[in-house]
Amino acid sequence: MDPSQLLDVIFTGVLRGGLYALMAVGLSLVFGVMNIPNFAHGEFYMFGAYLAFFSYTVFHLGPIASIIVAVAGAFILGVIVEKGLFYTLRKRSKKQWIMNTFLLTLGISIIMQNGAKMAWGATYRGITAFWSGSLKIGSMNIANDRVVGFLIAVLAIVIFWLFLNKTRIGRAIRAVSLDETGSQLVGINLDWIHTLTFGLSCALAGLAGASLLSITPASPVMGIGPLYKSWFVCILVGMGNVGASIWGGFIVGLLETFSYMQFGAGWQDAISLTIIILILVFKPSGLFAKKGVKSVLE
Amino acid sequence: MERKGLVYIRIAEFLKKIGMSPGGALMFVLLAVTPLLLQDEFWTRLLAISLMMGALAMSFDFTAGFININNFGLAAFWGLGGYTSAILAVKLGISPWIGIVVGALAAALLGFLVGILTLRLAGIFASCMTWFVALALMAVTTNWVELTEGSSGLSTPYLIDTVSNLPYFYLILILTIGIYIVLRLVTKSHIGIAFKAIGQDPQAAAASGINITKYKIFNMTLSCALAGLIGGFYAHYVGVLTPNVMHTKNTIEALAICYVGGRGSIWGSIISALILVPAMEFMKGMMELRLVLYGALLILVMLFYPAGLSGLCETFYKFISNKGLFGKMGLLKNVRGQGSSQSSK
Numbered sequence: 001m002d003p004s005q006l007l008d009v010i011f012t013g014v015l016r017g018g019l020y021a022l023m024a025v026g027l028s029l030v031f032g033v034m035n036i037p038n039f040a041h042g043e044f045y046m047f048g049a050y051l052a053f054f055s056y057t058v059f060h061l062g063p064i065a066s067i068i069v070a071v072a073g074a075f076i077l078g079v080i081v082e083k084g085l086f087y088t089l090r091k092r093s094k095k096q097w098i099m100n101t102f103l104l105t106l107g108i109s110i111i112m113q114n115g116a117k118m119a120w121g122a123t124y125r126g127i128t129a130f131w132s133g134s135l136k137i138g139s140m141n142i143a144n145d146r147v148v149g150f151l152i153a154v155l156a157i158v159i160f161w162l163f164l165n166k167t168r169i170g171r172a173i174r175a176v177s178l179d180e181t182g183s184q185l186v187g188i189n190l191d192w193i194h195t196l197t198f199g200l201s202c203a204l205a206g207l208a209g210a211s212l213l214s215i216t217p218a219s220p221v222m223g224i225g226p227l228y229k230s231w232f233v234c235i236l237v238g239m240g241n242v243g244a245s246i247w248g249g250f251i252v253g254l255l256e257t258f259s260y261m262q263f264g265a266g267w268q269d270a271i272s273l274t275i276i277i278l279i280l281v282f283k284p285s286g287l288f289a290k291k292g293v294k295s296v297l298e
Numbered sequence: 299m300e301r302k303g304l305v306y307i308r309i310a311e312f313l314k315k316i317g318m319s320p321g322g323a324l325m326f327v328l329l330a331v332t333p334l335l336l337q338d339e340f341w342t343r344l345l346a347i348s349l350m351m352g353a354l355a356m357s358f359d360f361t362a363g364f365i366n367i368n369n370f371g372l373a374a375f376w377g378l379g380g381y382t383s384a385i386l387a388v389k390l391g392i393s394p395w396i397g398i399v400v401g402a403l404a405a406a407l408l409g410f411l412v413g414i415l416t417l418r419l420a421g422i423f424a425s426c427m428t429w430f431v432a433l434a435l436m437a438v439t440t441n442w443v444e445l446t447e448g449s450s451g452l453s454t455p456y457l458i459d460t461v462s463n464l465p466y467f468y469l470i471l472i473l474t475i476g477i478y479i480v481l482r483l484v485t486k487s488h489i490g491i492a493f494k495a496i497g498q499d500p501q502a503a504a505a506s507g508i509n510i511t512k513y514k515i516f517n518m519t520l521s522c523a524l525a526g527l528i529g530g531f532y533a534h535y536v537g538v539l540t541p542n543v544m545h546t547k548n549t550i551e552a553l554a555i556c557y558v559g560g561r562g563s564i565w566g567s568i569i570s571a572l573i574l575v576p577a578m579e580f581m582k583g584m585m586e587l588r589l590v591l592y593g594a595l596l597i598l599v600m601l602f603y604p605a606g607l608s609g610l611c612e613t614f615y616k617f618i619s620n621k622g623l624f625g626k627m628g629l630l631k632n633v634r635g636q637g638s639s640q641s642s643k
Contacts, residue, residue: 037422037425085597085601088601089600089601092601092602093604098421098422099366099368099561100600100601100604102368102422102425103553103554103557103596103597103599103600104596104597104600104601106550106553106554106593106596107593107594107595107596107597107600108593108597109593110550110589110590110592110593110596111589111590111593111594111597113589114586114587114589114590114593115586115590117586118585118586118587118590228433231426231429232430235423235426235427235430239422239423266437266440266441267437267441269433269434269437270434270437270438270441273430273431273433273434273437274434276430277415277427277430277431277434280415280419280423280427281415284418284419284423285423
């Protein structure tokens with residue numbers, strides 16, 4: 001592998017990693033705060049992509065406005081799902097909560113996937129580009145959309161990080177993820193925080209789906225790939241560790257591009273999974289495991 | 299009259315020894331005669347497929363309901379059993395009957411290794427580990443075209459040289475009953491109690507002297523071996539294998555059947571498979587709406603009745619016996635008393 005090829009790999013890997021990080025942050029946040037292993041995360045990504053598609057092509061909104069519509073829509077859907085299902089479940093079950101939520105998210109995923117198929121058909125709905133043109137770096141051309149998508153991902157992650165660390169509400173979310181009872185004692189409204197967290201996580205997924213619309217067209221099953229990848233990231237760095245999932249996103253992105261280049265198409269999943277499994281054998285709670293991260297058996 | 303009672307007790311005691319209740323045995327007998335009465339290939343095939351899914355869901359239940367690990371990669375073990383057997387038959391010309399056993403052994407070996415991998419992991423981490431192994435296996439199956447024919451599909455020889463579905467139905471019925479008896483016997487013995495203890499609280503289980511390593515690995519190995527066995531049957535029944543067999547959606551199907559049937563009951567899985575699989579088949583005309591309803595069913599069960607069908611049956615049974623409407627248990631005890639006093643005379 002010569003240097004220019006290596007540069008290509010690194011660029012592609014980092015651009016991909018941005019998307020994975022964006023997805024993984026939301027997944028990790030929901031697990032850390034609410035203890036829900038969300039297997040419907042990819043469906044919110046799909047929902048965001050569809051919303052962006054319709055607002056861009058049918059309602060002729062600008063790129064930025066379409067993305068904002070998608071984010072807002074995914075947020076609202078997330079809030080509805082949380083209030084309607086997870087809130088009800090939390091009130092009803094105490095002990096087997098995690099197992100039940102796990103099944104619940106699977107049910108949501110099946111419903112959303114097939115609901116999308118019912119409403120919009122199994123066709124691919126894509127656009128050529130939000131921002132046409134491409135950027136020339138070294139020997140390779142990168143589509144503007146890819147670069148802008150990456151920048152949006154980075155910007156979103158930075159804003160999200162500031163929100164979690166610098167605002168009262170963000171600190172309340174982190175407090176709940178550390179200790180539910182303790183945070184209730186200091187007067188945090190748990191129900192409200194849970195709803196907000198789930199909504200935000202869905203909004204992040206929707207953002208990822210919307211900003212990459214020209215690269216991956218909207219279709220009912222488009223969420224599966226990003227869902228797998230965000231799970232790889234979360235397990236690799238340790239569940240519920242929001243900060244580290246950003247690095248994890250880039251690690252998985254690079255790993256994948258590298259094995260794609262080295263071993264050919266199709267093998268990248270097998271190779272990167274083998275490496276992740278090997279890492280987990282030696283560090284079962286993840287690469288950057290925090291002490292006291294909730295596990296399902298607690 | 300008394301002799302009849304005695305025979306009944308003998309049968310009941312024998313059934314109890316192999317882990318079956320009289321009702322369960324009756325159900326299996328009814329199942330066995332149904333295709334003969336219906337004389338319909340479509341129904342026979344549907345029942346065979348339902349039984350197969352039920353057996354798969356039982357082996358899922360054996361880990362999920364007892365040691366509390368959702369084996370999210372079960373479909374891959376299922377597919378591994380099928381592929382091993384099919385490849386042996388196609389490439390080496392080995393009889394499918396031997397191939398199925400070898401497939402089960404291969405799945406057991408992988409299950410054993412995964413058991414070791416997941417030992418130190420808890421709950422969702424263990425589930426994800428099995429899932430990752432399954433995804434890796436599926437990727438390998440798809441891409442190793444020389445061996446598996448990839449996504450174009452590997453056509454496999456049939457197990458029995460016949461166009462009728464009936465022999466297959468009886469084969470899967472025997473397999474299902476066998477698997478049921480094995481799982482019931484294991485879970486009813488002290489091993490099952492150890493599993494439940496590990497599932498509820500591993501630390502407390504370890505403190506009371508249970509060797510967690512041994513039991514967890516044993517559980518994974520047995521469950522995966524059974525999945526592989528059913529996979530072998532599937533491969534030689536359907537006649538074509540694609541890597542899609544290993545897809546997570548098949549795991550989700552087994553999982554849904556298991557949870558709707560009631561986790562940790564084993565028998566609930568068969569009942570719910572016999573209801574759900576034909577129901578899904580008949581709703582085929584509804585296209586996507588059918589799967590939306592499927593998802594909604596899953597959500598409703600989890601929200602309002604997590605105990606599932608078996609929990610429902612048990613509640614019903616308790617309600618009836620509390621009301622004294624169901625005197626059979628009392629009757630049985632009386633007859634038993636008479637029987638023993640007679641023999642002593």
